[in-house]
Amino acid sequence: MSMSAPAAKRVAFPPNWPARIGLIVLAVYVVYAATTLEFTWARFLTGLDQGGRFLSRMFPPDFSADKQSLLTAGMMESLQIAILSTVFGILFAMPLGLAAARNLSPAPLAWFSRGLIALLRTFHPVIVAILFVKAVGFGALAGVLALIVASMGFLSKLLAEAVEEMSMNQVEAVRATGASFLSVVVMAVVPQVMPRFVGFCAYQLDSNLRNSALVGLVGGGGIGATLFTAFQRFDYDFVLTIVLAIIAVVMVGEILSGFVRRLFQ
Amino acid sequence: MDASAPIKPPVDDAGVDRTLIIRSLTKAYRAGQPVLKNVSLKVEGRGMTAIIGPSGTGKSTLIRCINRLVDPTAGEILFLDQDIAKLNGRALRQMRRRIGMVFQEYNLVERLSVIENVLTGRLGYVPVWRAWLRRFKARDIERAFQLLDAVGLGALATQRADQLSGGQRQRVGIARALMQEPDLILADEPTSSLDPKTSVEIMELIAKRAGERDIPVIVNIHNVALARRFADRVVGMSKGEIVFDGPPRDLEDSHLLQIYGGEGWLE
Ligand SMILES: Nc1ncnc2c1ncn2[C@@H]1O[C@H](COP(=O)(O)OP(=O)(O)OP(=O)(O)O)[C@@H](O)[C@H]1O
Ligand SMILES: [Mg+2]
Numbered sequence: 001m002s003m004s005a006p007a008a009k010r011v012a013f014p015p016n017w018p019a020r021i022g023l024i025v026l027a028v029y030v031v032y033a034a035t036t037l038e039f040t041w042a043r044f045l046t047g048l049d050q051g052g053r054f055l056s057r058m059f060p061p062d063f064s065a066d067k068q069s070l071l072t073a074g075m076m077e078s079l080q081i082a083i084l085s086t087v088f089g090i091l092f093a094m095p096l097g098l099a100a101a102r103n104l105s106p107a108p109l110a111w112f113s114r115g116l117i118a119l120l121r122t123f124h125p126v127i128v129a130i131l132f133v134k135a136v137g138f139g140a141l142a143g144v145l146a147l148i149v150a151s152m153g154f155l156s157k158l159l160a161e162a163v164e165e166m167s168m169n170q171v172e173a174v175r176a177t178g179a180s181f182l183s184v185v186v187m188a189v190v191p192q193v194m195p196r197f198v199g200f201c202a203y204q205l206d207s208n209l210r211n212s213a214l215v216g217l218v219g220g221g222g223i224g225a226t227l228f229t230a231f232q233r234f235d236y237d238f239v240l241t242i243v244l245a246i247i248a249v250v251m252v253g254e255i256l257s258g259f260v261r262r263l264f265q
Numbered sequence: 266m267d268a269s270a271p272i273k274p275p276v277d278d279a280g281v282d283r284t285l286i287i288r289s290l291t292k293a294y295r296a297g298q299p300v301l302k303n304v305s306l307k308v309e310g311r312g313m314t315a316i317i318g319p320s321g322t323g324k325s326t327l328i329r330c331i332n333r334l335v336d337p338t339a340g341e342i343l344f345l346d347q348d349i350a351k352l353n354g355r356a357l358r359q360m361r362r363r364i365g366m367v368f369q370e371y372n373l374v375e376r377l378s379v380i381e382n383v384l385t386g387r388l389g390y391v392p393v394w395r396a397w398l399r400r401f402k403a404r405d406i407e408r409a410f411q412l413l414d415a416v417g418l419g420a421l422a423t424q425r426a427d428q429l430s431g432g433q434r435q436r437v438g439i440a441r442a443l444m445q446e447p448d449l450i451l452a453d454e455p456t457s458s459l460d461p462k463t464s465v466e467i468m469e470l471i472a473k474r475a476g477e478r479d480i481p482v483i484v485n486i487h488n489v490a491l492a493r494r495f496a497d498r499v500v501g502m503s504k505g506e507i508v509f510d511g512p513p514r515d516l517e518d519s520h521l522l523q524i525y526g527g528e529g530w531l532e
Contacts, residue, residue, distance in 0.1 A: 173372035173438075176332055177445055178362025178389025179396075186397045187385050191376040 054236065061244060062237035070226055070238075071245055078222035079249075081143045081215070082208040088144075089151020089208075090201050096152060097159025098185065103168060117160070120153030129215035143220025147211055151204050158200045159193065166192040198264040202257035209253040213246050281345070283310030283448045283481050285331070290340035290350075292326050299338070300326050302505040310448075313472055313482040315492035315513075318502035319525050324485040327502070328451050331483070332364045333357055345448060362389025365442030365480075367452040367471070371434040373441075375427040379418060382426050382437050383409040386444025405444075412440040416470060432463040436470065443474055450475050452484040456491065464488065468495045489521065 099105050100113035123131075129146035136142050166189065174188035216224015223246060230238045285308040292301040300323040308314050316324050329335040331342055333349060342349040345363060352360050365386070373382045387405045388396060395401060401409075413419045416436040421429065426437060435455060442450055452471060456464035472495050475482045486492050492499055493513040501509030501516070501524040509520045518531055 167375075169368065169370055169372040170374045172334055173366070173368060173441075174374065174385050174388065176334060176361055176364075176366045177386055177441070178358045178360070179385070180358060180388075180393060182393040183388045183391070183396050186393055187377070187381070187388060188374050191374050194376075 057234075057236040058240040060237065061240040062235070063241060067238050067241060071223075071241060074216075074223035074226035074242070075245060075249065077140050078209070078212040078216065078224070081140055081147060081212040081220070081222050082205065082253075085144045085147030085151055085212075086201065086205045086208050088148045089155055089204060092148070092152045093155035093159060097156035098163065098189075100156060100160035101163035103164050103166075104171075104185075104189070113156075114160075117153055117157050120149050121157065125150040125211050126214055126218055129220040130218050133219040138219045138221070138225075140221030143212060143215040143222055143224075146215050146220055147208050150211065151208060155197075155200055155204055159197055162193040162196045162200075163189060195264050199261045202260040206250075206253050206257045209250055210246075281310075281448060283345075283479075284308065285310075285449060285481070285483075286341075286343040287327075287331075288341040288343070290327070290330060290342065291338045292323070292330060292335060293338045300505050301330070301337075304340075304505070304507060306500065306507065306510075308481060308483060310481050311479055312497035313475070313484060313495055314498045314500060315496035316483065316485045316500045316502060317487070317489060317492055317524060322502050323505045324502055325453050328453050328483060328485055331449075331451055332361050332366060358389060362445055363448045365445045365447035365450045367435070367438050367442050367450065367455045369454040369457050371431070371438045371458075373426040373429075373434055373437055376425065378423050378425055379429070379437050380406075380409050380413065380422040383412060383440045383444050386441045389445065409440070409444060412443050413437075415443075415474060416440045431459050432467065435459065435463075435467050439467070439470055439474065443478075447480060450480055450482045452482060454485050454487060457487055464491060465494075471495075489516075 096113055096117065099109050100117055102110045105113070125146050128149050129142060132142035132145045136145065170192065171184060171188045174184050179187065212220075212222050213224040213227065216222040216226070217228050219225070223242060227239065227242045227246075230236075230242060285306075287304060287306040287308075290301055290304045290306075291299050293299040304323075304327060316327065318324050326335055330337045331344075331349065333352065337350050340350060345360070347356070347360060349357075349360055374385065377385075381399070384401050384405060386409075387401060391401060391405075410419065410422060413422055416439055418433060418436050418440070421433065426434065429437065438455070450471070455471065456467050459467060468491055471482060471484070484492075484496070493516065496513055499509065499511065499513050499516050500507055501520060503524050503526070508523055509516065521531060522528060
């Protein structure tokens with residue numbers, strides 16, 4: 001550009017037309033989608049009414065001894081599902097995440113791994129759980145397998161991203177000493193990504209606790225199965241007990257995972 | 266121990282020929298646009314060789330071809346009876362552990378301690394499980410402490426590397442390179458991120474610790490005064506080619522003008 005170009009012609013922040021058009025299209029679609037739902041005030045009020053009756057039948061929560069033992073058994077199974085699926089999810093996610101990181105692994109392997117991760121993440125854990133229930137039958141095994149798939153997908157994707165964001169200078173220096181690939185991973189990659197990965201794992205344990213209830217609803221065992229049975233029997237007071245217990249466990253899980261994360265900072 | 270006492274390498278290296286011969290080295294990151302053009306250079310197995318030249322002229326590329334952080338497009342790099350340009354896999358790793366490297370940005374593993382960083386210099390010799398469990402050989406650990414004393418950081422061994430100043434980090438970088446017991450040290454602008462006084466100290470340290478072990482050093486450096494002061498030989502590069510090669514005392518202003526181009530800046 002020549003020095004004599006008029007200053008007024010120079011634009012510091014050119015408009016981003018694709019972004020603008022995208023936003024407008026989104027806004028139009030949201031309005032359209034809302035109108036097709038036939039969401040009316042009357043419908044909302046009937047809903048509230050039914051909800052109220054349902055709530056009133058939940059009180060007081062049922063804490064009788066036989067219900068308590070059902071609750072404990074379900075809860076212990078859910079904890080098992082959550083912990084087993086997190087542990088195996090972490091074990092499988094580590095090699096997969098490394099293989100998917102484009103700065104460490106050869107391009108064909110990286111793309112294959114990314115494809116695999118995308119596949120693992122395609123379906124919601126509930127849908128995966130339904131597939132596993134069909135494949136291996138009702139019970140905790142199906143739930144564990146479904147949540148392993150979910151954990152692998154989530155953890156390996158985030159691990160690959162963390163690895164791609166690390167400083168290659170540090171990796172290069174260790175590589176220059178003649179270290180083998182695994183030694184480079186142990187001494188240059190792990191120190192850089194470990195704190196973040198531990199955070200992801202804690203978060204995954206947390207969400208596996210929640211999801212273990214969810215996969216139970218479709219036959220994957222655990223507290224979800226107990227909840228489902230209670231619903232079917234219209235045991236709404238027991239339903240409330242279960243819901244309260246789930247809330248308590250999830251909150252404890254959240255506190256624990258926060259603690260673990262701080263420990264590894 | 267006395268920080269200035271020289272440490273003898275535990276293995277007797279006498280008799281090893283550490284001459285480096287580069288023949289017709291060419292590197293093009295993009296086909297048809299060579300950054301290094303047919304560079305040939307013979308570096309005797311001792312003393313410090315400084316490479317000077319303007320930014321973007323290929324100094325880093327040259328030095329990084331030697332330990333194959335960059336793959337050359339054509340040419341030979343002969344060292345310890347092998348052509349580094351042709352090595353791969355295990356053979357390349359075994360060659361790399363003979364060559365220490367010091368970086369401009371230090372390139373320490375930030376979250377590791379100082380002594381762990383120094384011990385990474387042994388990774389070429391140590392099975393991965395030992396590295397993982399930090400079960401390095403007692404002899405290596407002892408040597409790492411000695412090297413830290415030798416670079417003046419004995420007291421900081423267990424500090425995390427990210428808590429050090431630039432000068433301290435570069436000292437760790439030097440200790441890491443020496444920990445390899447290398448037959449050659451490459452340094453890519455080891456002082457460019459440091460203040461003038463620290464720069465001199467770092468160059469002194471490299472010259473002294475490499476000199477007492479008879480390890481040849483190739484150093485890229487922008488500071489011509491430092492190059493004159495510490496190097497036994499200066500190689501001037503311009504646009505991917507060697508345009509000056511000789512002892513520092515032969516380096517005259519006319520050469521600097523030829524290397525860096527332009528005028529006026531030399532006044
Ligand atoms: N990884 C790379 N990919 C593509 N081009 C590169 C790469 N590394 C360096 N180059 C190019 O090669 C040329 C030489 O770069 P090099 O880093 O070797 O120069 P240098 O002499 O070390 O410069 P400086 O003194 O600034 O460090 C530059 O034009 C640079 O843009
Ligand atoms: Mg450079």
